[in-house]
Amino acid sequence: MTGESRWQPSLAQLRALVWVVDLGSFSAAAAELGVTQSGLSHAVAALEAGLGTSLLSRTRRGVSPTSAGERVTLRAREILALVETLPAQVAGEEEVRGTVRVACFRSVATHLLPAVLQHLAAEHPLVRVEVDDGCLEREDVERAVLSGQADLGIAHLPVSGRLQVWPLASDPYVLVVPEALDLPPQPSWEELSAVPYIALHCSGARGVTEACARNGFRHQAAMQLREDSSILGLVGRGAGFSILPRLAVEPLPAGVALRPLPVEQRRPLGAVLMPGVGRRPAVRALRRVLSSGATFDSLIRRGLLGVEEPA
CATH class of the missing domain: 3.40.190.10 (Periplasmic binding protein-like II)
Incomplete structure (x- = not known):
């Protein structure tokens, strides 16, 4: 074979890049890999030099991949994962x-x-x-x-x-209400009109409330929370009701009861x-x-x- 050999990254360089991106820090990545920070920095620098582009952006808040770094990191993960499967391929x-x-x-x-x-x-x-x-x-x-x-x-x-x-499967959205409320087995929106609505702040829950709104749901959220456990705590104290996926309320906390939605919605x-x-x-x-x-x-x-x- 004639001509110059083509540069190729090493597995150590690819592994160094992935760990730095995942942890956002050279020092944290070096500690996890059991190498020196200078050695890790050298591996990433050699990778950047070989590819002819900057892969990481370094700021006071940490390290993050550049657009090129995101693409290279994705491919690096694939390469490292394939290498990991070699023992299984040999063993059967x-x-x-x-x-x-x-x-x-x-x-x-x-x-x-x-x-x-x-x-x-x-x-x-x-x-x-x-x-x-x-x-x-x-x-x-x-x-x-x-x-x-x-x-x-x-x-x-x-x-x-x-x-x-x-x-895979689906779980139903349910009304999560204070147990102390005197509600029928399947309440209507009107029967909840005087109860504050506590919204789960996520795209899935927003989609459900939009679907409910097309079927008569008129509540405005009294508050929005990102954690379902926080919502359950408030409902158990009688602060309002919510709409949550069934799995998110299991096991059912004290003071909380479940009712089906007036219109079925599933996750x-x-x-x-x-x-x-x-x-x-x-x-x-x-x-x-x-x-x-x-x-x-x-x-x-x-x-x-x-x-x-x-x-």
Whole structure:
């Protein structure tokens, strides 16, 4: 072979970039990787020099990727994930191993994932799952998956057309009311007219209230909160009522009662991931467990979930 050899990044350089982007700090990334900060800085600088572009923006508030850095980080995650699957490819499908990062809502992590992880551990004990349950909006799940910070998300559908989607199940939205209120089993909007409305501040809840408004709901929010646990605390004290997904109120706190909405609304949930990511053995194993109807049987029997049929 003649001619100059073409420059290629090393795995250490790609790993350094991903960790710095994820933690927003060279010092924190160096500590996690067990290397010196100067060594980590040198690895990123060498990567930037080889690519001929700046990948990171450094400010007093931390480190964030440039637009080029976002693109390179996404590809770096894919490369590192593929390298991680090599032992499984050599050992065979029965020895699937690797790490799958999942982004989801707290209610999903609390009620759906325990059964999923139990089934996965029984079938593939070498697959490790890291869960980020801090997503408050469906857009938070989308961003985590689109940026490569998560391999798979469990999101409120619909989501970005760039993502592959596997519908899983749905949970009903319910009226969350003070237990002390004397309300019929299925109250009308008029029967709630004197009770303050406490809104969940997220895009999914806004969509539900808009649908309810088309069917006679006229309340203006007395307050808006981002955490369903905060809303439940206020409702339990008699401060008002709210509309929340059924999973988000389980287990039901003291002083809180549930009633069906005058017009049915549901939160469809689906597994979402970037095209190609689902081919990784560990991700494929997790998706198979998620798609198994038996995984959510107990929640369906208790009325917390319904089966969400594919579109």
